[in-house]
Amino acid sequence: MNLHQFRFVQEAVxxxxxxxxxxxxxxxxQPGVSKAIIELEEELGVEIFxxxxxxxxxxxxxxQHVLKSIELIMREVGNLKRIGEQFSAQDSGTLSIATTHTQARYVLPVPVxxxxxxxxKVNVTLHQGSPDQVARYIxxxxxxxxxxxxxxxxxxxLVTLPCYEWQHVLVLPQGHPLxxxxxxxxxxxxxxxxxTYHPSFTGRTRIDTAFAHKKLExxxxxxAIDSDVIKTYVRLGLGIGIVAEMSMQGDDKGDLVVRPxxxxxxxxVARVAFKRGAYLRNFVFKFAELLSDRLDRNLIAKAMSGHSNDYGI
Known part of the structure; x- marks a missing residue:
C-alpha cells in the first residue's frame, strides 16, 4: 500500500x-484511480466501497474504519512536511488563512x-467563503x-477558541425618522x-432568532455577504442596514447614522479554528496571538493537545 492509494480513496469520498x-x-x-483503489482493497482483504x-x-x-486510519496517516504526513518546513526554511513559507468576507475586509488587515x-519571508494566502466553507478549508x-x-x-x-466579541449595529441614512x-x-x-447579511454569514442567526422570539416578521x-454592499444600498435609500460593528471602522463619510x-x-463571538491534531508552525501561533490578546501559544497548544475544546472569553 502507498500514499497515492490513500489520496485516491480520500478524494473519491x-x-x-x-x-x-x-x-x-x-x-x-479515472482508470488509474479505480485500479489503485481496487489494489488497496485486495491488499487489505476488505471492500472499502x-x-x-x-x-x-x-x-x-x-x-469507514479504513477511512479513519487513512485520515490519521495523511494528517501525520502533512505534519511531517510542516515540521520539515519549520526547521529547514527558518520561518519562511506560506500561511493559508480561511475566513469570511467581513473578517478579511475589516479584521485581518492589521494582523496580516x-x-x-x-x-x-512568510507569504499569506486568503481563502474567503461562508463559515461552513471556512471549516471545510481547514x-x-x-x-x-x-x-x-x-x-x-x-x-x-476542529479545535476552536473564542477570539473576540462583537455586536451588530443599525445603519441609517441621515434624516431617517429612526x-x-x-x-x-x-x-x-x-x-x-x-x-442585512445572507443567513449563513456574520451572525445572521442571532438576528433571525431575535425576531422569531418576539414573533415578528x-x-x-x-x-448580501459583504458589509460594503449593504451600506451602499442603505445609502441609496433601499432600507435600513444591520451590519457588524467592525464594518463601520474607518467609514468616515458622515452620511450614515450608527446605532448599537x-x-x-x-x-x-468570532472564533479561530485549527484542524485537530495538526502541527502548527511558529508563524501560525504568532498570527493567532496577533488576532486577539486572549490567545497565546500556550493556550492554543493546550487546546490542540486535547485538554479542552473551548475556553470562555
Whole structure:
C-alpha cells in the first residue's frame, strides 16, 4: 500500500464517490484511480466501497474504519512536511488563512501586516467563503487557520477558541425618522425594509432568532455577504442596514447614522479554528496571538493537545 492509494480513496469520498471528478482533482486518469483503489482493497482483504457495476455506491462498514486510519496517516504526513518546513526554511513559507468576507475586509488587515513585519519571508494566502466553507478549508488542509463567527464549533474535526466579541449595529441614512429616536426597539426595526447579511454569514442567526422570539416578521429587502454592499444600498435609500460593528471602522463619510444593537441581538463571538491534531508552525501561533490578546501559544497548544475544546472569553 502507498500514499497515492490513500489520496485516491480520500478524494473519491470528497467527490461524492465520483471517480471521474476525483481523477480530475488529482490530475490523473479515472482508470488509474479505480485500479489503485481496487489494489488497496485486495491488499487489505476488505471492500472499502460497495459498487454497482463499475460505479461506487457507498462506503462499506469496514471502509469507514479504513477511512479513519487513512485520515490519521495523511494528517501525520502533512505534519511531517510542516515540521520539515519549520526547521529547514527558518520561518519562511506560506500561511493559508480561511475566513469570511467581513473578517478579511475589516479584521485581518492589521494582523496580516504585523505578521509580515515579524516574518518577512512568510507569504499569506486568503481563502474567503461562508463559515461552513471556512471549516471545510481547514478540514481539507487547504488552510491552517480559520476565522469566522458561525458554525466552526459545530465540527468535531476542529479545535476552536473564542477570539473576540462583537455586536451588530443599525445603519441609517441621515434624516431617517429612526435616527431621531433615542431608543430603537425590535418592533421599530421590523417595520422598516431591512438590508442585512445572507443567513449563513456574520451572525445572521442571532438576528433571525431575535425576531422569531418576539414573533415578528422582518421585512428583508436585500441580503448580501459583504458589509460594503449593504451600506451602499442603505445609502441609496433601499432600507435600513444591520451590519457588524467592525464594518463601520474607518467609514468616515458622515452620511450614515450608527446605532448599537447589542442590547437587542446580543453579543457575537468570532472564533479561530485549527484542524485537530495538526502541527502548527511558529508563524501560525504568532498570527493567532496577533488576532486577539486572549490567545497565546500556550493556550492554543493546550487546546490542540486535547485538554479542552473551548475556553470562555
Amino acid at each position: 470528497r467527490r461524492n464517490l465520483n471517480l471521474t471528478e476525483a481523477a480530475k482533482a488529482l490530475h490523473t486518469s 460497495a459498487r454497482h457495476g463499475k460505479r461506487l455506491k457507498r462506503v462499506t462498514e469496514p471502509g 501586516a504585523k505578521l509580515r513585519e515579524a516574518y518577512p 478540514i481539507d488542509e487547504v488552510a491552517e487557520i480559520g476565522i469566522a463567527t458561525e458554525s466552526l464549533s459545530d465540527y468535531q474535526e 435616527a431621531k429616536k433615542e431608543r430603537i426597539s425590535l418592533e421599530d426595526i421590523a417595520a422598516e425594509p431591512i438590508i 422582518p421585512r428583508i429587502a436585500l441580503e 444593537l447589542g442590547a437587542i441581538f446580543g453579543q457575537n
